[in-house]
Amino acid sequence: MRKPGTLWGISLGPGDPGLITRAAWDALQRRDTIWVYPARSGKTPSYAFDIVQRAGLAPPADHTQLLFPMTHDGEKLGRAWLKAAETVLPWLNEGRDVLFLVEGDASTYATFGHLARTVKAISEEVPVQIIAGVNSFTAACAQVPVPFSEQDDTVAIVPAAYGVSAVDRLLPDFDTLVLMKVKPILDDLIDWMQRRGLLAGAHFIERVGAPDERRYSGNAILELRGTKVSYLSLLIIKHAHRIRGERIKGCLKKETV
Structure with missing residues (x-):
């Protein structure tokens, strides 16, 4: 045979x-x-x-x-x-x-x-x-650039189809949220990030690595409201980045005293 x-x-x-x-x-x-x-x-x-x-x-x-x-x-x-x-x-x-x-x-x-x-x-x-290959969210973090995770960070990778309410429930437990395939609910996610004060640590990446790649970070993401985006789009939300940044600044201040 x-x-x-x-x-x-x-x-x-x-x-x-x-x-x-x-x-x-x-x-x-x-x-x-x-x-x-x-x-x-x-x-x-x-x-x-x-x-x-x-x-x-x-x-x-x-x-x-x-x-x-x-x-x-x-x-x-x-x-x-x-x-x-x-x-x-x-x-x-x-x-x-x-x-x-x-x-x-x-x-x-x-x-x-x-x-x-x-x-x-x-x-x-x-x-x-x-x-095995490079996945979209680590490539997107490298493009932004922001670290995907640091030290003991917790990370959740979630298809956005689960909905805004499910993502909202995850927020307190994870330092980094990666929301995959955000096209169907992007406007709802933008509203949610704005309400939650998350835009400062948010990054939208469409077709990462392709010639027509698009990236929006922070308040610039608001420009996407009501627009068409590719199926190959994701959001990276760094929930704890300001806390970590404040700790670093605090350490630097102590060293210079």
């Missing part, structure tokens, strides 16, 4: 081709593989494929996009995952490795997990491997 090929999750980083890791770069040099990459619809180009194109990487002879619709409808998502798995399984069963291109990190809020789980449910002997 022929040994099946491996399904690979190839992390590409959030948008800047320079953040593709050496391991991912080496995997993408192989000509004996098949590339697949996610798209939200047939009319929307794949962001992951755009990253490798901007990196100057030529695809192998066989490559195709897989549709993963933007919906919370479990039945529709299940059908999409099954169709994607049925697309890649014939190649895997032929012994060919399939490389699934993922923006960011393949194990962090990525479509790769759905595909891998569905493939394994149908054919559990298919090996699955992930090449």
